[in-house]
């Protein structure tokens with residue numbers, strides 16, 4: 001980790017609500033930043049520029065490969081399949097009220113080779129306007145949480161249960177979840193992530209087919225097909241209840257530990 005990455009990591013942690021870092025962990029981070037500086041200085045002195053790596057082999061700041069090892073052909077096929085599904089979704093009118101009120105559908109964003117999918121509820125006004133998931137205030141907080149996990153939005157995949165904005169940002173109705181289930185299940189099947197992180201009760205209950213509260217679902221692992229599932233609070237809940245950031249951070253540490261990363 002470079003000093004710049006260390007500063008960015010600490011800022012992300014603070015933004016995500018992590019205000020106390022064990023002294024030993026902090027010393028470890030500082031040591032790795034110092035080591036990275038020495039390495040980069042040595043490389044500069046030797047005028048050696050490390051070769052760029054293809055996206056599927058990027059080693060993240062946490063020292064692990066965040067993307068599935070797909071070759072170019074497999075990646076292109078998966079991208080094409082997602083694009084075809086996204087085109088089908090764009091013309092969907094299964095929920096008449098939502099289809100009439102939307103500016104556009106919000107399919108999903110991120111890497112088709114992601115090992116981690118973040119699964120939210122539904123688009124809001126900002127998402128409806130841009131076509132991108134999680135770009136409003138809650139989305140900005142999610143981005144900080146992702147960065148605090150030493151990941152980037154480009155290394156994960158972000159999607160919602162519903163692809164259309166419910167009027168007034170109301171909760172999705174059971175019929176609407178049922179109508180859109182086929183789409184999010186196909187999306188998840190195509191990406192085949194190792195971990196799905198459900199953000200809030202709506203996505204957790206839809207994925208796990210349960211009525212348990214998010215408070216009871218978080219703090220332990222679940223399964224969906226071949227994917228391990230972890231549930232945590234929705235970022236919009238954190239905006240209203242900042243004290244819950246600590247619980248979310250615990251859930252993120254559990255999630256990253258699955259990949260051998262200690263945050």
Ligand code: SF4
Pocket residue numbers: 089092093094095096098099105162163164176179180183
């Ligand atoms: S929410 Fe899903 S099922 Fe309903 S209209 Fe939009 S894309 Fe179709």
